[in-house]
Amino acid sequence: MGWLSKFLNSNIGLKVLMALSGMMMLGFVVVHMTGNLQVFLGAHALDRYGSFLQNIGELLWVARLGLVSALTIHVLSATILTLRSWGARPVAYRSKYWFAPSLLSRTMLYGGVAIGLFLVLHLLHLSPSIFGLDHGIAAITPGYEHCKTVGDGLSASLECGVYANVVHGFSVVWVSALYIVAMIFLGMHIGHGAWSMFRTLGLDNPRYDRLAQGAAVSIGALVAVGNSLIPISVLVGLVHL
Amino acid sequence: MNLTLKVWRQNGPTDKGQFKTYEARDISSDASFLEMLDIVNEGLESKGEEPIGFESDCREGICGVCGMVVNGAAHHSTPRATLCQVHMREFKDGDTVTLEPFRSKAFPVLKDLIVDRSAFDRVITAGGYISVRAGSAPDAHVTPIPKVLSDRSMDAAACIGCGACVAACPNAAAMLFTGAKVTHLNLLPQGQPERYKRVQAMVEQLEHEGFGHCSNHQECVRACPKGVPLDVISLMNRDFIGAQFKLRS
Secondary structure (H helix, E strand, O other), rough: OOOHHHHHOOOOHHHHOOOHHHHHHHHHHHHHHHHHHHHHOOOOOHHHHHHEEEEEEEEHHHHHHHHHHHHHHHHHHHHHHEEEOOOHHOOOOOOOOOOOHHHHOOOOOHHHHHHHHHHHHHHHHHHOOOOOHHHHHHHHHHOOOOEEEEOOOHOOOOEOOOHHHHHHHHHOHHHHHHHHHHHHHHHHHHHHHHHHHHHOOOOOOOHHHHHHHHHHHHHHHHHHHHHHHHHHHOOOOOOOO | OOOOEEEEOOOOOOOOOOOEEEEEOOOOOOOOOHHHHHHHHHHHHHOOOOOOOOOOOOOOOOOOOOOOOEEEEEEEOOOOOOOHEEEHOOOOOOOEEEOOOOOOOOOOEEEEEOOOOOHHOOOOOOHHHOOOOOOOOOOOOOOOHHHHHHHHHHHHHHOOOOOOHHOOOOOOOOOHHHEEEEEHHHOOHHOOOOOHHHOOOOHHHHHHOOOOOOOOOOHHOOOOOOOHHOOHHHHHHHHHHHHHHHHOO
């Protein structure tokens, strides 16, 4: 297995890990956004969706485990690569001319850190109680209500009032503002990452490289706008109880 | 024209080094950048001072020896040009010009603007060769090569190993250089016998030298005086990943 550790420890191997874990998380982000946009279909639709997710039982933990693994791998390899990159140029340039001044590629690190910090807020803000976060949730989401168990025995299931929690949660202006900023960072991160991952995996072709780059930026923009619509709609009163 | 030069001076590999300011007086706008430095050095020598150390050889953009970071850009910001191909007409009278060596852990500074690029030689030695039939020269066209492939291979082979990609890369990576050397041989029929062994060995050497990774900023491609395309990096990645499956030992 010496070859495997050698591969995974190489810069290219670490980038492959970043690309694959990033791909997984991108898939999640898109599905997560699509599901949450049901807020515009009304309370019933969103509550039904939230209850459905809570009732898939052990599969929910499979999904959570997958996501936590992907996040850990992504962050760990990014950290190792960044430290190596800093070490590769011990003396900085006095002046730096940017030939290809790409805002997207140059903000990957800051964006990644910002998204990581946002995740903490997001879990404290709207997640069902999975890590005993009740105090945190109560602090930033006044009126938050946990899912309730209805029925008993084999027919017991959870009923969640997701819609009301979303409206309560985004009525807090600073929270909504932070969400929107985080979504801009996420969109920019995807805008570079979703293209870069194909190059890392060697799956690109000059034929569709431009298309891939355009698609990455579009998906990033879609994620940023789509997700931001939810807090904005609550703030302007489009989505209300 | 007259210029103010801010030049990195460093006596040897262990010296700390610092910027020093020099005046370049009465420079013709037709002079090349290196000729301007020659004139400044003549002035320094006539005053009994140590001339500014920099490398050059062919001075026609072929050998890949010259190169330093001028105003933050490897080989200056002129597109598709080595530093020896840059002329003073690209500067304005009275400009202040900053001259720094290529900065990378893998390219230690030897003196002033001269860096040791032997790391590149070691990467080449690791796998930049092909097996050939020793004996009489083979007939031309004995091995058919599709035009598309030979073109792409030649695009990669245009690399002169100057190191501008490393200097320009925010991660000080040598992915464009190594990608060019790997791709140049791996695309051709002649390079097939060692294809996966080559990429494995060259990437391992690359890691060993302490270069950074690729974040697809594309600074290297724009800084490259020979226009080596970014594709060479993904082709190298593809073969390096492939090598993990193909190599048996």
